[in-house]
Amino acid sequence: MGRHPGDLVSTISSSTFAASGPDQALLKDVIDQRLPLPRGKLAEGVVYIAEIAVACLNANPQYRPNMRQVSLGLLNMRPTLIKSFSEIELAEILVDHNVTGEG
Numbered sequence: 001m002g003r004h005p006g007d008l009v010s011t012i013s014s015s016t017f018a019a020s021g022p023d024q025a026l027l028k029d030v031i032d033q034r035l036p037l038p039r040g041k042l043a044e045g046v047v048y049i050a051e052i053a054v055a056c057l058n059a060n061p062q063y064r065p066n067m068r069q070v071s072l073g074l075l076n077m078r079p080t081l082i083k084s085f086s087e088i089e090l091a092e093i094l095v096d097h098n099v100t101g102e103g
Contacts, residue, residue, distance in 0.1 A: 025083070025089065027089070029048075044080060047085070047102065048078070049074075052070055052074070054094055
């Protein structure tokens with residue numbers, strides 16, 4: 001099974017995670033394991049939505065997207081995967097989003 005979103009947020013925000021980094025964590029490991037891995041356009045959409053979700057977790061509220069930005073982002077999805085969904089690391093989604101409150 002995937003992890004509960006609250007657990008994932010706690011993990012990402014923890015000092016242990018920040019120190020070790022998300023290098024080994026894969027996106028596929030945090031989604032519901034009972035579902036088949038998404039492929040093609042569906043995989044692109046899942047990654048894009050994960051990026052939007054992470055942006056909403058920014059430690060600084062000023063840098064979180066507002067609902068208009070989120071809805072426009074969803075309407076104008078621009079995802080393109082350059083690797084297999086099962087190889088996407090959380091670090092790739094967390095980049096540029098200050099979720100831990102550091103830096």
